[in-house]
Amino acid sequence: MEPKAFRKSPRERLNDMVARLREDIVTGKLLPGQFLPSEKALAEQFDLSNQSVRKGLDILVGEGFLEKIPRVGNKVILSRNDDTTTVKFGFHSSVISEASLLKLIALFQEENPHIRVQAVPLTSSSFHYIGNYFSGGILDAVMMNYTDFRECMENGGENLLESLPRNPDMYPFLSDAFSSNEQLLVLPFIFSPLLLAYNRAHFTEKGVTEPDSSWTWHDLIRAAERLAVPNERVGFHFDFYSPNRWPLLALQTDARFERGPDGALRLCGTPMMEALRNCRDIKRELSHLSDGVATGESERMLAKGKASMIVTSFFYLNYLQNKPIPFDIAPVPHFGTPRSLLLSIGLAVNRRSTNKEPALRLLEFLTSQTAQTFIRQHTYSLPSLRPAAEWVGEEKMYRPSRFSLFRETIPGFRFFTDLGIDSAELTRLNRELKLYWAGLESESAVCAQIEAWSRDSAE
Structure with a gap:
């Protein structure tokens, strides 16, 4: 049984019910x-009182998702206006919590009752998958992360995306990343550098000084050894093999993948091979790191006091909402030069859509001051609109004391492409390097294999 300290409160269970029903309606399950x-069945399902269930249903009635019919029940509706246009919007399911996405869609529909947003969960982020949806007219708009966008550009998908106006209030490094041939093709929505999150109580308990921007990886390793408690908790947890994590260490060395005259990768004897060897050595010194980590596992371990420090993102800090732990954040450790891997999620419109105007209106709302400030106030994710990200006011939820540190670390933000590779190469490298870092492949063998498949791809 889950410890009492980690059981959800009635308010959290009510929010879960409202969010679940809203998601089922928006995505077409209802x-x-x-x-x-x-109401009795819902009360049993979500462990709520009948009165709480009625409060939750009233919220959905107010948002226009339900109609209460006396002595009959609660009927699903999506608009009070029969003359509606449906915008089919593909999204990553994780962003439901990372940006309160369904709540934002509900707010949009309140302001635009003639537009119905049908949210379509994407089961794959592959460009071919999204490209087929766009080409077939199945999606009018879509959510894309930076890796999706790069894959789209690499596979000739530029002509599928509508050119969009730049917003001068967006962080320019985000708009630049989503541009091609001086055209903005994806509107920045939310972003995050990687960061270090930690349990302040553990540091106090062990008399360890809290991390700051001067910390190197060796500082972290020494602190992790002191913070760990056998059979109780680990000092540090890191999803090392994720393509959204390991490039961090390589980027911090300022090395880039080199290429031969044929465009194929060169690895043997290069500074990049030395950087990848450093990654292996760090992993060996942190021998408790898991070889396969489920999404959100590091954050759940921190929330339950089973890890003292984790590498995470502002996106994944949302797993810590409403958790009773005194956590704070710091810049990620480095090798001497502060760097952090930057993750970004944006929004694109299908250039061939027959509902282009309402799709553009949806994107305009999601990147508006209203929506972006809502994200800042109700989540840990960073909105792409600068005035919203840097908003200061009365907080609506627990906020770590160093939350605004991202503003000071912007010069050190880097995308995976700064390593000199494309999205397809990142995916292939991720598979090959796992064996090397796990000690199942020698350095000479992994060099030869990576260079061989890169030559084959270049021909």
Whole structure:
């Protein structure tokens, strides 16, 4: 049984019910005209009182998702106006919590009752998958992260994306990243550098000084050894093999993948091979790191007191919402030159869509001051609109004391492409290097294999 300290409060269970029903309606699992289970059944399902269930249903009625019919039940609706346009919007399911996405869609529909947003969860982020949806007219707009966008550009998908106006209030490094041939093709939505999150109580308990921007990886290793408690917690947890994590260490060395005259990667005897060897050595010194980590696992370990420090992102800090731990954040450790891997999520419109105007209106709302400030106030994710990201006011949730540190670390932000590779090469390198870092492949063998497949791809 989960410890009492980590059980959800009635308010959290009510929020879960509202979010679950809203998601099922927006994504089409519950269709217009269907009736919800009885209030009694919902109370049992979500461990709530009948009164709390009624409060939650009233929220969805107010948002225009439900109609209460006396003595009959709660019927699903999506608009009070029969003359509606449907915008099909593909999204990454993780962003439901990372940006309160469904709540934002509900706010948009309140302001635009003639537009219905059908949210379509994307089960794959592959460009071919998204490209087929765009080419076939299945999606009018889509959410894309930076890796999706680079894959799109690499595979000739530029003509599928509508050119968009730049917003001068967006952080320029985000707009630049989503541009091609001086055209903005994806509107920046939310972003995050990698960062270090830690349990302040553990540091106090062990008399360890809290991390700051001067910390190197060796400082972290020494602190992790002191913070660890056998059979109780680890000092540090890191999803090392993730393509959104390991490039951090390589970027911090300022090395780049070199190429031969044929465009193929050169690795043997290069500074990049030395950087990858450093990654292996760091992993060996942190021998407790898991070889396969589920999404959000590091954050759950921190929340339950099973890890003292983790490498995470502002996105994944949302796993810590409403958790009773005194956590704070710091810049990621480095090898002497501060660097952090930058993650970014944006929004694009299908150039061939027959509903282009309402799709553009949806994107305009999601990147507006209203929506972006909502993200800042209700989540840990960083909105791409500078005035929203740097908003200061009365907080609506627990906020770590160093939350605004991202502003001071912007000069050190780097994308994976700063390593001199494309998205396809990142995916292939991720597979090959796992064996090397796990000690299952020698350095000479992994060099030869990477250079061989890169030559084959270049021909």
